[in-house]
Amino acid sequence: MIQLESVYKSFGERTVLNDINYTFENGKTNLIIGQSGSGKTVLMKCIVGLLTPEQGKVLYDGRNLLDMGKKEKKTLRREMGMIFQSAALFDSLTVLENVMFPLDMFSNDTYRDRIKRAQFCLDRVNLLDAQNKYPGEISGGMQKRVAIARAIVLQPQYLFCDEPNSGLDPKTSLVIDELIHDITTEYNMTTVINTHDMNSVLGIGDSILYIYQGKKEWEGTKHEVFSATNERLNNFIFASDLLRKVKDEGIKEEQLASMRNALK
Numbered sequence: 001m002i003q004l005e006s007v008y009k010s011f012g013e014r015t016v017l018n019d020i021n022y023t024f025e026n027g028k029t030n031l032i033i034g035q036s037g038s039g040k041t042v043l044m045k046c047i048v049g050l051l052t053p054e055q056g057k058v059l060y061d062g063r064n065l066l067d068m069g070k071k072e073k074k075t076l077r078r079e080m081g082m083i084f085q086s087a088a089l090f091d092s093l094t095v096l097e098n099v100m101f102p103l104d105m106f107s108n109d110t111y112r113d114r115i116k117r118a119q120f121c122l123d124r125v126n127l128l129d130a131q132n133k134y135p136g137e138i139s140g141g142m143q144k145r146v147a148i149a150r151a152i153v154l155q156p157q158y159l160f161c162d163e164p165n166s167g168l169d170p171k172t173s174l175v176i177d178e179l180i181h182d183i184t185t186e187y188n189m190t191t192v193i194n195t196h197d198m199n200s201v202l203g204i205g206d207s208i209l210y211i212y213q214g215k216k217e218w219e220g221t222k223h224e225v226f227s228a229t230n231e232r233l234n235n236f237i238f239a240s241d242l243l244r245k246v247k248d249e250g251i252k253e254e255q256l257a258s259m260r261n262a263l264k
């Protein structure tokens with residue numbers, strides 16, 4: 001679980017995060033959503049320690065990141081997995097070598113055990129057959145799956161995904177969403193996802209934090225989105241004609257789920 005308590009971040013005179021309080025629970029896919037420039041990336045950076053808030057607490061299962069010394073931070077980093085907007089794979093390494101990379105850096109396991117662990121993770125994302133290929137030889141969706149395998153290879157407790165679906169078609173995005181959701185439940189991780197993708201919101205939004213101009217404007221679940229009365233949230237979520245129709249014509253959640261299933 002990650003708890004944010006009264007987090008503030010400014011750049012010069014400009015307050016970009018204003019009194020953010022929120023709990024990201026484990027075993028859930030926690031989504032941060034909001035307009036461009038609302039502060040999602042700055043918030044994610046504050047949570048992972050790339051930026052330091054001026055005020056507040058970022059509690060990792062009770063441990064405040066902002067009070068940690070170097071050694072404690074290093075321990076915490078080992079408990080984090082990250083998936084970036086671009087898959088950020090090493091072009092000159094094979095798929096297997098990419099997944100092994102964190103193990104080579106941080107684990108004391110034997111070479112054989114490191115290979116076994118990396119292959120286990122590749123199998124989990126259904127890519128064992130591609131282990132000897134190079135990133136340039138596989139599709140964008142496959143690259144994302146390699147990035148997921150690499151992110152979970154050290155068995156992280158916390159998983160951070162920055163726009164995991166960017167550049168992917170809707171069908172592949174669905175596969176990536178489901179995969180992230182499944183591994184989150186399976187390994188009981190605390191997963192935090194920054195996204196613009198409304199399909200993700202409606203599909204895997206176990207818990208949703210909507211930020212508007214640096215403030216928490218709304219929080220809820222994918223089940224609550226449709227009945228939400230917050231006008232800013234509605235304008236944001238239902239900006240697309242299709243989704244507005246879905247809301248206005250009262251299409252039920254189950255119907256939406258079966259539409260998603262048909263896409264798979």
Ligand SMILES: Nc1ncnc2c1ncn2[C@@H]1O[C@H](COP(=O)(O)OP(=O)(O)OP(=O)(O)O)[C@@H](O)[C@H]1O
Pocket residue numbers: 011016034035036037038039040041042043
């Ligand atoms: N290092 C920085 N120095 C000054 N201002 C910054 C810095 N980083 C971000 N900002 C400002 O903070 C605000 C929030 O930016 P942020 O990148 O968090 O938005 P976002 O919600 O992630 O947007 P997008 O969806 O477009 O990625 C923006 O106005 C941005 O210009």
